[in-house]
Amino acid sequence: MPGPRPILIVDDDDTLRQLLVEQLKLEGEFDPIEAASVAEAKEKLAVADVRVDSIILDVTLPDGDGRDFCAELRRQGIRMPIIILTGSDDEADVVRGLDAGANDYVAKPFRIAELLARLRAQLRLFENSEDAVFPIGPYLFRPSSKVLQEPAKNRRIRLTEKEAAILKYLYRAGHRPIARQVLLNEVWGYNAAVTTHTLETHIYRLRQKIEPDPANASLLLTEGGGYRLNPEGSETLMS
Template structure:
């Protein structure tokens, strides 16, 4: 797995949180973060350095109703998938949760495998929706539109399908280097006719579009026999040209 995807678990049941954390970390696919109350969850979501790909949200919390918290997040424009966990599967409760903006509703007790399957499904749907937005350096990245927007300069950068796919996969890798062959397989599939030269050409063109100084990359880095995306855009210590 190239990188783990952060998931916020909001539940006051410590035993259940521990179980969910263990299961989500099992194969390295997810990186769970815990909160036991609305207040804790709010601080985590508001943290400028935090990013979550999804939220697992209990209804009954010590300082509020999870559905009200869900509705508040939606009012604030937060669009990542939210799956509500509840001890009731009454139709009225389900409808209220969905009306609050939840993507799915899972009644306790639930099977972990089913919950993870639903979580993955909601993430796939979100990634291909118009709502999927990621911050990369000075840009707002909209994968579905194949577009980078730079609000401070009122500029738009159009990406090709492959360029958008490269950025999306590297972003999901969580700043971990992705080997060239892995990136080739993910973006082009197992096509014997496609070589690493093809990937390197796309990386070169992508850097020409997005880097302030393409010869000294600070966003799309060459590292560990592959590439790494630094969404914060931290400048490299060296001013030497970056090898593709």
């Protein structure tokens, strides 16, 4: 299974925020990050190398309007899904939130199961959108276009569909190694004609494309009977 996905919850209602944290952690699918104000949310997002896959954002915060904060994030080029929570389901209120750049709008009180379903749906849509960009070592990975960009060298590496799918799944897994058979099934499906040798061949070719030294992998590691992506690259291995 993929590793837990970091979700920033911005809400000054301690009871509701704690409930959301508990529910998000329940299945091990998400890793909630808490903020009780706009200022605190900005601090969380400003942490070096922070990864946030989505934001659940309340409208009424002690130091600002969540919709204004959403619009500010969009102006900064932040594209991950943002779901706004509000005490009002008035049409004009909803339109204002969507116009601010929110992907979805959920009125309180709401069912936790419905919120989680909407969150998952938005994450799926985002991963397949042109806006999805994941940092991997010196690269910016764009799954939708199957491209790795290396800004420092101003070059682009084109990936095959399977290579992009391998990177995407390993990135989702965080720092956990994924067994060969699991990765094979996720990328190729349960196809009896495809063996782990096929996967190993794709891993070899992928390393030739992305590793500074393919013989000493620092990004795509062999570990625990499978493979693990090290998005921070060689710097992490040397630290």
